Amino acid sequence: MAIDADSRGVFAIAPTPFHPDGAVDSASLRRLIDFYASAGVTGLTVLGQMGEAPKLAAEESLAIVRTVLERTALPVVVGVTAPGFGTMRTLAHEVMTMGAAGVMVAPPNTLRTDDQIIAYYTQAAEALGPDVPICLQDYPLSFSVQISPRVISQIVETVPSIVMLKHEDWPGLEKITAIREREAAGQRRLSILCGNGGLFLDFELERGADGAMTGYCFPELLVDMVRLTSSGRRDEAHDLFDAHLPLIRYEQQPGTGLAVRKYVMQRRGILDSAAQRRPGRELSKWERDEVDFLLGRLARRDTRARVPNP
Known part of the structure; x- marks a missing residue:
């Protein structure tokens, strides 16, 4: 079930559940994976930024991946970004041996030129090997690395194992259009799944994105958006999206979004605790x-937002 250039749908980015003392909450993790399956997602992504991967020890990361893969038959993409290719290669080979569908690699914030970006992904793919499918994470707001459509085209033509783009540029609608236009002119196809909490998913799908790879606390909405848009029900899709937009916006606050996401998932009975591993924060x-x-306002339009009183 490896990811490829035709991968579509919703790959939900899973937060890592913690107990209040900072220990990994394996029971909540298994409940979370079951919830995602019931929500109809296409796949999962673990050990991403919102999974607090940098706060995990290596053995914890592997234990989390093992738990997820044992719990679901959905394809799972694993974040393997690391300062050096040796660490990245070790983690990637471990998770691929376990049954992961591919890995996600973000650029280091030291990259300054187009040539450096192309060289980095060329070398990363060489380190991981040709049999490891790669999702390129394009998130300039976080990583301070600007990757233009032209550079993406060069990477796609140079590195066959890069099959997916996690698109999180902002504003980024024109980038999606530019990539699809290049494909229409003969460039190899790339699966485009969008992040940013789903904030622009309504128009991203219309511009040619294949789906979402993000962690909004109502993944059902992301699944609905892909389904409604693909079936041409544009007004219905936008009406539903607009109902969720105030919560999506609130969840997208830098430095606060994960706390909001975990709090809502706790309210929904998915996580036992909204705790983050330190350094982290909790909502006031x-x-x-x-x-x-x-949530109360959203519940008037979408009954899935009806949650027990805190």
Whole structure:
């Protein structure tokens, strides 16, 4: 079930559940994986930024991947970004041996030129080997690396094992169009799954994205958007998206989004705790009240937002 250039749908980015003392909460993790399957997602992504991967020890990372793969038959993409290719290669080969569908690699923030970006991904693919499918994470707001459509085209033509783009440029609608136009002119196809919490998913899908790879606390909405858009039900898709937009916006606050996401998932009975591993933060009473207010308003349009009182 390896990812490839035709991968479509919703690959939900899973947060890592923790107990209040910082230990990994394996019971909540298994419940979370079951929830994603019931929500109809196409696949999962673990050990991403929102999975707090940099806070995990190597053995914890492998244990999390093992738990996820044992719990689901869905394809699983694993974040393997690391400072050096040796560490990246070791983790990638471990998770691929376990049964992962591919790996995700983000650029280091030291890259400054187009040539450096192309060289980095060429060398990363060589280190991982030709049999490891790669998802290129393009998130300039976080990594401070600007990857233009022209550079993406050069990478695609140079590195056959890069089959997917996690598109998180902002604004980025024109980038999707530019990539698809290059493909229409003969460039090899690339699967495009979009992040940013789904904030622009309504138009990203219309521009040619294949789906979402993000962790919005209502993945059912992401699944619905892909389904409705692909079937040509544009107004229905936008109406549903607009109902969720205030919560999506609130969840996208830098430095706060993961706390919001975990709090809502706790409210939904998926996670036992909204805890992050330190350094991290928890929502203030004001913030919790505001999220509860948004959930109440959303529930008028989408009954899936009806959650028990805190």
